[in-house]
Amino acid sequence: MLTGWRKTVSKFFLIPQRVVLAIMGFLAIANAYTMRICLSVAITEMVKKNYNNETVDGEDFCPIVGGGGEDSQGGEFEWSEELQGLILSAFYWGYVVTHLPGGLLAEKFGGKYTLSLGIFSTAIFTLITPVTIEWGGSTALIVLRFLEGLGEGTTFPALSALLAQWIPLKERSKLGSLVFGGGLVGTILGNSISGVLLHNIDGWASVFYFFGGLGVLWFVLFVILCYSNPESHPFITDEEKAYLKEELGTLERDKSLPPTPWRAIFTSAPMLALICAQIGHDWGFFIMVTDLPKYMSDVLRFSIKENGIYSSLPYALMWIVAILTGFLSDWCIARRWVSITNARKWFTGIAAVGPAIFIVAASYAGCDRTPVVILFTIAMGIMGTFYPGMKVNPLDLSPNYAGTLMAITNGIGAITGILAPYVVGVMTPNRSITEWRLVFWIAFVIFVVTTVVYSIWASGEVQPWNTPHLMNKSVENGDTDDEKMANEKKSKLELTLNEEKIDKQQ
Template identity: 55%
Template structure:
């Protein structure tokens, strides 16, 4: 026990004030980190509807664009003075991911080496500061300034998932990974819920800049609380209960010094390649929904701005519930021995790929039946929730020592879909009608299906040979007995 730092006496006394275990507090604060990251990311999808000049859809065919919702006329629809084409809007929404990709690998490496606390918290704080500046940039510089600022926001948020993966690997034992890991990673669902619904409410009652001020302030409050309560490692936490500290140190041994990242072994590892490919497909489908669902609801289904915020957020409520529920279920399945960790991850991931694609396409054939469209999009996002108990946990399964680096690679490379998918959607929907959006959803189904098949063939839920720092994918031979 001599290699473990002594806990200060004041810390032991202060630990008695906490009823909830520190690993749960870390998971909750990690969850809220992603919530804040996503509210600041997705709220522009609602705001952009009131920034641009409203489309004149009176001459469109009825089967391509629905009649306005009761109480919402074409002449009274909210809109601004910016004549941004659908293609330009797609690029504005996707520009965030240019900066987002850049800081993934550096963020993962820094978090693996120094711990995730400050890599995570400073990234969120930086994004909050840029959120405050968004109204000024739009008013002074228009589309070009907004694109530049969104790239900088992505730069700040790029460290979020790599840093959180490191913190989860350092705080969450393997037998709790599905439950607490899915809770943390499911923050994007609640972030999308809050980002869409609160944005709709604010836009209905206040001027649009208050959307960015509100979410920026919430992120600053999170930063203060997180930096006071959370630490990178159990052994460095001053007021963790000694019993929990000992439990975590025994369950999650922390090496004093990690070997250099075995890049060759990681880049040539088939399970790792399958994870990256599958994440690309997932991100394509997810970002189509995050960036474009509010636009579909506004331009095609003709919901009012208040209803748009509400109905665009409902699918994420079910997705969040599915994420948490599937996490608990996967832990139970693995513990019971009914399925291996690998097969459990594959089943959860398959549900999260085929379900969303099928229901998205079905929604595009539901016409102007608003309740049915909302139900189908809700089922699409709900089934996608099991992804967080599936492929999203694969980097933690395969390499606890390099979880941050692996998450940075998978999330960073796949985030390119966040740049491309809204832009492609904009190219395919110049008139923003139902027929054009149907093509977008069919394309999404094809990408989700093709990429998940690769994962189902080659993915693994077991620790890979490179986890010990060796540049080899060959398993060590067991010594002869």
């Protein structure tokens, strides 16, 4: 029971602590994405743009319209498209490396410091970016971006471990969409604010100082406000603690669980389908996040201010769709209108096929700016259904190992972040519409193939290997098939009990 100063502090919070955690998780991802993608906008002003008359006047190239040429000469660095692709992809080399360690550390020691220290290190590296470039040029920038990726790689695994400890099943889609939708808000702010800063302040360094500073501020607030689980929280109310214990069955992770069941995880059809879908989503998403500002600048010839604004619009709609469909998903599941499995499949399918169609259509709109911006915005808006779809699926499959599952899926998917920017740089040496159209067609094929795999083998049920000690006990005791099946049903107890509670509350 809360007493003394803890009780006094708890009265200052008008919302439950799980919602405080969700908001801070949302801000964590938002900060992470602003620091990740601000370079994608800034680089358009850091690099010289050597357009020649032949290029500008060709049929496959858009003319400079209105104010589009006001800052078209770019900056001081002569970096080729291929080198720019390498710089932008360097982040993901580090990002992939720390995913799995981040998930394991979060499960063993708690997600609080695994998450916060990762964001803090990324913020420091962002702050020193201008000095690093001045000192070591493109090579030093590549190394620094790799280090930023190392810091940020723990973000999603640590957050998944935190959410598994804090968020009940019936709130998982909406709060999960809120948290993971932070990446969209971060992309919006990263694009739009970067454009405004670059337009109004002489020099590109301000972008890195601004977003790095916000990252440090978030770290301080998070360390004060958030904790790894309800049991360790010093000023959570007794009412909320009782509610979470009833809904989740426990207030902290079961420390008696055996080591991670690697073999079972990597031979699980739903898990492999999830990995496949993540690869497809990330390929298309990273092309848009990393290279949409370059498309707006190099192909459509928007000014830097216009670039920042119009590159943000798709993610604004995507965030709205993510939040609304998160509520819709929970609502439909609670009323038994759709199973968790089918909800995950449907929303994931929509998030893949819709964008695949519209980004290809945008490439055929040519230099007509308004239709292109509208089509890109619709494409990314539809992609928002990804969040109540496969993004929260690791929490369905294994609450006990959610951090590890998120580390595996997000880490493998992030490999596309290494490949996509570099491939785009290699495929678009002349920055022509035809070159970019081929980029979008490749994304179309990857979207469709991976979502078909997910639609066949995905699941929203807790997997038997979520509680491997029950599986192992069956083997040791020589249980019959019926007894093994009974133990597997026990491993799904959390899901069943929570669904029954939802029904009773309707």
